[in-house]
Amino acid sequence: MSAPEDEPLASHLSFADLDIDERVLRALADVGYETPSPIQAATIPALMAGRHVVGLAQTGTGKTAAFAVPILSRIDLDDKAQKAPQALILAPTRELALQVSEAISKYAHYLPGLHVLPIYGGQSYGVQLSGLRRGAHVVVGTPGRVIDHLEKKTLDLTRLRFLVLDEADEMLQMGFQEDVEKILSDTPADKQVALFSATMPPQIRRISKRYLTDAAEITVKTKTVTAANTRQRYLQVANAQKMDALTRILEVEQFEAMIVFVRTKQATEDLAERLRARGFSAAAINGDLVQAQRERTIAQLKSGAFDILVATDVAARGLDVERISHVLNYDIPTDTESYIHRIGRTGRAGRTGEALLFMTHRERHLLSSIERATRQPLTEMTLPSVEDVNTTRVAKFADSITASLASPQLPLFRGLIDDYAREHDVPVADVAAALAVLSQDDQSFLLAPEPPVVKRKNEFSSAADRAGDRDRDRDRDRPTVRVAGQRRAKSDVRLATYRIRVGKRHKVQPGSIVGAIANEGGLSRQDFGHIDIRIDHSLVELPADLPPRTLDALSRTRISGQLIELTREDGAERPSRVKKPRHKP
Numbered sequence: 162m163s164a165p166e167d168e169p170l171a172s173h174l175s176f177a178d179l180d181i182d183e184r185v186l187r188a189l190a191d192v193g194y195e196t197p198s199p200i201q202a203a204t205i206p207a208l209m210a211g212r213h214v215v216g217l218a219q220t221g222t223g224k225t226a227a228f229a230v231p232i233l234s235r236i237d238l239d240d241k242a243q244k245a246p247q248a249l250i251l252a253p254t255r256e257l258a259l260q261v262s263e264a265i266s267k268y269a270h271y272l273p274g275l276h277v278l279p280i281y282g283g284q285s286y287g288v289q290l291s292g293l294r295r296g297a298h299v300v301v302g303t304p305g306r307v308i309d310h311l312e313k314k315t316l317d318l319t320r321l322r323f324l325v326l327d328e329a330d331e332m333l334q335m336g337f338q339e340d341v342e343k344i345l346s347d348t349p350a351d352k353q354v355a356l357f358s359a360t361m362p363p364q365i366r367r368i369s370k371r372y373l374t375d376a377a378e379i380t381v382k383t384k385t386v387t388a389a390n391t392r393q394r395y396l397q398v399a400n401a402q403k404m405d406a407l408t409r410i411l412e413v414e415q416f417e418a419m420i421v422f423v424r425t426k427q428a429t430e431d432l433a434e435r436l437r438a439r440g441f442s443a444a445a446i447n448g449d450l451v452q453a454q455r456e457r458t459i460a461q462l463k464s465g466a467f468d469i470l471v472a473t474d475v476a477a478r479g480l481d482v483e484r485i486s487h488v489l490n491y492d493i494p495t496d497t498e499s500y501i502h503r504i505g506r507t508g509r510a511g512r513t514g515e516a517l518l519f520m521t522h523r524e525r526h527l528l529s530s531i532e533r534a535t536r537q538p539l540t541e542m543t544l545p546s547v548e549d550v551n552t553t554r555v556a557k558f559a560d561s562i563t564a565s566l567a568s569p570q571l572p573l574f575r576g577l578i579d580d581y582a583r584e585h586d587v588p589v590a591d592v593a594a595a596l597a598v599l600s601q602d603d604q605s606f607l608l609a610p611e612p613p614v615v616k617r618k619n620e621f622s623s624a625a626d627r628a629g630d631r632d633r634d635r636d637r638d639r640p641t642v643r644v645a646g647q648r649r650a651k652s653d654v655r656l657a658t659y660r661i662r663v664g665k666r667h668k669v670q671p672g673s674i675v676g677a678i679a680n681e682g683g684l685s686r687q688d689f690g691h692i693d694i695r696i697d698h699s700l701v702e703l704p705a706d707l708p709p710r711t712l713d714a715l716s717r718t719r720i721s722g723q724l725i726e727l728t729r730e731d732g733a734e735r736p737s738r739v740k741k742p743r744h745k746p
C-alpha cells in the first residue's frame with residue numbers, strides 16, 4: 162500500500178501532555194484509552210485554553226471525551242452552594258443524551274461529588290426536577306426538554322460556563338434550530354461554546370459565526386491512500402452481537418492469521434480470553450506489555466503458535482508479519498488514519514490481504530470517511546449463516562479424518578477397533594461415531610438453527626431490508642415521505658395513523674415532526690412508520706398503543722409554534738395494522 166509505512170499515528174501526544182486534571186487522567190487510564198484520538202489531541206488543548214471550538218467530527222471519533230475531559234478538568238467543585246449547572250451539553254436524541262451522560266460519569270469517576278444529569282423528553286419530570294433541585298454540575302439534555310425546564314424556571318442557566326452542541330447538524334435536521342438558538346442567546350455571554358457536527362451546512366456556519374467567538378476550527382485531516390491489494394468489507398452489527406459475528410467469521414473465513422483490533426487494553430485481554438474459551442488460538446497485545454513480552458508474542462504469531470492476535474492500535478504499530486491474511490476492525494477506529502495503519506498490517510510483502518470492519522448503526526458515518534481516505538469503496542458483507550458455519554464444520558471434520566488416515570498410529574487403532582466391534586457386536590461405523598463424540602468436548606457439533614429473528618432497533622441487514630422497504634412502498638397508493646435514516650418501526654409493533662394539526666402550510670419537515678414527537682413522547686425514531694405531510698395537517702404512523710402519558714405529552718407538543726393536537730385518525734376502536742415479525746431469509 163502506498164501509505165507512509167509505519168509512520169506513527171496522527172497523535173504523538175499522550176493524555177498526560179494535555180494538562181488535564183490528574184483525576185480525569187486516572188479515569189481515562191481506567192477506561193483503557195492509550196492515546197488521544199486526533200479530534201481529542203486537537204480539541205482538548207483549545208478547550209483547556211478557554212477557546213471556543215467548532216469540530217467537524219462524527220460519532221466514533223472520540224468527540225465525547227474531546228469535550229468532556231476539558232470541561233471536567235475545569236469545572237469548579239469547590240463552591241458547594243452552587244446548584245446551577247456549569248456545563249450544558251445539548252444532544253439531538255435521548256439515546257445520545259444518555260450515552261454522553263454515561264461517558265461523562267465514567268470520566269468523572271475520581272471527581273468526588275460531581276453530578277451529571279441527563280434530561281430528555283419522555284422521562285417523567287419528577288426525576289429530572291429532583292435532580293435539578295439537588296444540583297447538577299453538568300446537564301446533558303435534548304433541546305426541547307431543556308427549553309421546557311427553562312420556561313418552567315426549573316433549570317437555571319445563569320451560571321453556565323460551558324455549552325456543547327453535540328451532533329449539531331442532526332439537531333437542526335430534527336427541527337431544533339429555534340430551541341438551540343434560544344439556548345445559545347439566553348445563556349451567559351461569556352460562556353465557552355463547543356459545537357460538533359458531522360457536516361457543516363450553511364445554518365451551522367451561521368450559528369457558529371453568530372454565537373461563537375474566534376472559534377478554533379478543528380477538522381481531522383485524513384491522508385489518502387490506496388490499498389490496492391487489500392479487499393475491504395464491512396458488516397453492520399450491534400455491539401452485543403459482535404462476538405457471535407466474530408466467531409462465525411473465524412469459522413467460515415479462510416484465513417492464515419488475523420489481527421483483531423479493539424479500542425482498549427482491557428478489551429484486548431477480554432476478547433482474547435473469550436476466544437480461547439471458544440476454542441480459538443488467540444493472544445492479546447496492548448501498550449501495557451513490556452517490549453520483551455511483545456516480541457515473544459509476535460514471534461509466536463509468526464511461527465504459527467497461535468493465529469489470532471487481539472490488539473490495540475498502539476500495540477500493533479509497525480507490526481510486520483507476513484502471515485497476517487486478515488485484519489478485523491472489531492471496534493471501528495476513531496480516525497481514518499488509524500484505519501489505514503490497521504489495514505496496512507495485512508497485504509504485506511506483495512501478498513493480498515483482507516480487511517473487515519464491524520460497524521454499528523450509529524457509526525455508519527465513519528464508513529464514508531474511510532472510503533474517502535482509502536479511495537476505495539468497502540463492500541457490505543453478510544454474516545455467515547448457521548448453515549455456512551455448519552457446512553464448514555462438516556468439511557473440517559472430513560478433512561481431519563482424511564489427515565488422520567495418514568497417521569502411523571492407524572494400524573494399531575484399526576486393530577483395537579476391530580477387536581472392540583467384534584467383542585461388542587456393534588458396527589464399525591458406530592464405533593467411529595462414538596470416537597467422534599469423544600473428540601467433541603461435550604459441545605454440540607452443529608449450531609442450532611436460528612430462531613426467527615425479530616430485528617433489534619437500528620440493526621438492519623440492509624440489502625434485504627431495503628428490498629422489503631421497496632415492496633412496502635410499492636404497496637402504498639398515496640404519496641408518503643420516508644424519514645431519512647429511518648427504516649421501519651419495531652418489527653412487531655402495531656401501528657396506527659395519527660393526525661397532527663401541522664402541515665405544508667406550517668412549513669414542517671419530516672425531521673421536525675420526528676424530532677418533536679420523539680423527544681416529547683419519549684419515542685425512538687424506530688417507532689415511526691410513514692409520515693404523510695398534507696396541506697394543513699399531517700398523518701403519522703406511530704405505535705397503536707401509546708400510553709395515556711405519552712398522548713397527553715403529545716397533545717401539548719408544538720411544532721413550528723403550532724400545537725399539534727395529536728389524535729387518532731382511524732378511530733381507536735378500529736383494529737390497527739399489525740406488522741408481522743420478519744424472518745431472516
Ligand code: AMP
Pocket residue numbers: 193194195196197198201219220221222223224225226424425495
Ligand atoms: P465517541 O465518538 O465519543 O462516541 O467515542 C467513540 C468510542 O471511542 C467510544 O466507545 C469511546 O469509549 C472510544 N474512545 C474515545 N476516545 C478514545 C481513545 N482516546 N482511545 C480509545 N478509545 C476511545
